[in-house]
Amino acid sequence: QLANIGVIGMAVMGSNLARNLAHRGHRVAVYNRTTSKTDAVIAEHGSEGDFRPAAELADFVASLERPRRIIIMVKAGAGTDATIDALIPLLEEGDIVVDGGNAFFEDTRRREEKLRGHGLHFVGAGISGGEVGALEGPSIMPGGSPESYEALGPILESIAAQVDGEPCCTYIGTDGAGHFVKMVHNGIEYADMQFIGEAFELLKALGLSHDEMADVFATWNTGDLDSYLIEITSEVLRKRDPNTGAPLVEVIVDAAGMKGTGTWTVQSALNLGTPVNSIAESVFARAISSAPELRAAAQKALQGPDGAINVADRDLFIDQIRQALWASKVVAYAQGLDEIRMAGLEYGWDINVGEVAKIWRGGCIIRAKLLERIRSEYAANQLVTLLEAPSVASGLADAQDAWREVVAVAVRAGVPVPGFSSALAHYDQARAPRLNAALTQGLRDYFGAHTYKRVDREGSFHINWSTDGAEVDGTDTH
Numbered sequence: 001q002l003a004n005i006g007v008i009g010m011a012v013m014g015s016n017l018a019r020n021l022a023h024r025g026h027r028v029a030v031y032n033r034t035t036s037k038t039d040a041v042i043a044e045h046g047s048e049g050d051f052r053p054a055a056e057l058a059d060f061v062a063s064l065e066r067p068r069r070i071i072i073m074v075k076a077g078a079g080t081d082a083t084i085d086a087l088i089p090l091l092e093e094g095d096i097v098v099d100g101g102n103a104f105f106e107d108t109r110r111r112e113e114k115l116r117g118h119g120l121h122f123v124g125a126g127i128s129g130g131e132v133g134a135l136e137g138p139s140i141m142p143g144g145s146p147e148s149y150e151a152l153g154p155i156l157e158s159i160a161a162q163v164d165g166e167p168c169c170t171y172i173g174t175d176g177a178g179h180f181v182k183m184v185h186n187g188i189e190y191a192d193m194q195f196i197g198e199a200f201e202l203l204k205a206l207g208l209s210h211d212e213m214a215d216v217f218a219t220w221n222t223g224d225l226d227s228y229l230i231e232i233t234s235e236v237l238r239k240r241d242p243n244t245g246a247p248l249v250e251v252i253v254d255a256a257g258m259k260g261t262g263t264w265t266v267q268s269a270l271n272l273g274t275p276v277n278s279i280a281e282s283v284f285a286r287a288i289s290s291a292p293e294l295r296a297a298a299q300k301a302l303q304g305p306d307g308a309i310n311v312a313d314r315d316l317f318i319d320q321i322r323q324a325l326w327a328s329k330v331v332a333y334a335q336g337l338d339e340i341r342m343a344g345l346e347y348g349w350d351i352n353v354g355e356v357a358k359i360w361r362g363g364c365i366i367r368a369k370l371l372e373r374i375r376s377e378y379a380a381n382q383l384v385t386l387l388e389a390p391s392v393a394s395g396l397a398d399a400q401d402a403w404r405e406v407v408a409v410a411v412r413a414g415v416p417v418p419g420f421s422s423a424l425a426h427y428d429q430a431r432a433p434r435l436n437a438a439l440t441q442g443l444r445d446y447f448g449a450h451t452y453k454r455v456d457r458e459g460s461f462h463i464n465w466s467t468d469g470a471e472v473d474g475t476d477t478h
């Protein structure tokens with residue numbers, strides 16, 4: 001009997017995914033450009049299931065039943081293109097090529113079109129959960145033709161994380177939809193981590209020890225903030241440096257790294273014109289952390305409060321931080337889901353946003369209790385944005401006094417909270433009956449004759465600013 005699924009790429013992600021497939025009873029063909037890696041995986045894990053290792057790509061392809069289902073897990077970018085180009089001449093019409101790497105969705109759209117031209121299905125599948133998720137059950141976001149999902153979906157669903165008996169894998173939409181959703185997942189992950197970082201800094205400014213902070217996060221993890229990232233924050237804060245015995249976070253250099261998916265999320269949002277300011281602030285917060293020259297120069301020149309926070313009721317303020325964190329998190333999720341909705345309209349993906357929340361409930365880095373509420377709100381209501389969902393709007397209303405207090409105290413103390421404050425600004429912008437954009441339009445008409453619309457009549461208008469000051473029809477002006 002031929003293999004029913006193949007995996008190319010035996011680095012950490014591909015080998016763990018192949019093992020996961022084998023553990024679920026699949027017959028897994030495996031291949032890696034460098035054969036010694038395949039050999040090593042088989043030597044160590046070959047007894048865990050039905051593996052079919054191949055040293056040559058042609059043998060790998062020949063070992064698969066048709067339509068062939070092949071998951072590529074190689075270095076994103078040139079590695080993916082090289083693998084695809086090597087595969088194309090070996091495949092036959094109807095075969096399915098899955099890219100499980102972290103590809104940019106525009107690359108996925110390009111590759112899908114190219115493979116479609118060869119009569120092949122191309123599925124861009126976002127896979128979240130890191131190496132442990134790949135092995136034990138990731139969240140999987142596949143995009144491609146609906147027909148390809150019929151052949152592929154059951155296999156992917158069998159290896160995905162399960163929550164309440166439902167797999168964390170669902171068909172997302174055509175071509176780049178899956179990788180787009182995975183990209184936004186990562187953008188939300190950036191925001192989640194930024195908010196946690198701000199809460200950490202505020203707790204520290206209050207004078208809590210690292211063990212006390214770890215206890216606070218552990219307690220928060222038993223309530224509305226229950227999530228993987230809050231859980232591991234507690235563990236990281238409690239960890240002592242094996243060398244010095246100091247809290248580990250105090251010996252780690254405060255310069256955050258990034259691989260680009262947060263940046264992509266913001267760039268794509270800018271292209272779509274959809275507001276994701278709290279995600280953007282999270283990317284920029286990493287950027288300033290990793291700008292040593294700028295920071296050194298500014299540290300010498302700039303004055304301000306020393307960052308200590310003194311409040312009358314410490315426990316009350318700690319609870320207010322919890323509420324600010326929860327409210328900001330809701331806004332970041334709303335912004336990410338808004339971006340997905342807008343991309344769906346732009347690219348014709350017909351994405352079910354509630355289903356996206358559903359498959360993020362397990363396996364992935366942003367898995368959180370909040371996602372169950374988001375899923376059920378989208379299931380029960382036709383939502384333009386998550387913020388209008390009844391339980392979300394009332395939760396934000398309850399949290400907003402605390403949220404404003406935390407931002408105000410932080411600003412006065414000189415503790416930077418770009419995540420909390422930008423999320424709050426979004427909340428206030430979104431609910432405002434009038435925005436200052438009216439003045440912007442007036443200014444644009446003044447210096448560039450860009451015209452404006454009126455609140456009381458249809459059409460576009462322009463003021464003859466430099467001549468008689470009269471209002472004229474602006475239809476032909478710009």
Ligand code: NDP
Binds near residue numbers: 008012033130
């Ligand atoms: P790496 O990104 O480190 O890539 C190494 C693999 O890519 C090796 O199998 C290597 O083969 C292969 N490769 C590189 N260049 C080429 C090429 N030109 N032609 C053929 N094969 C090539 O592996 P990871 O397992 O870390 O990640 C795989 C994918 O999964 C990436 O797209 C990554 O972004 C994504 N991902 C990773 C996560 C993680 O936590 N690491 C989480 C989610 C997704 P060789 O041995 O011959 O060099």
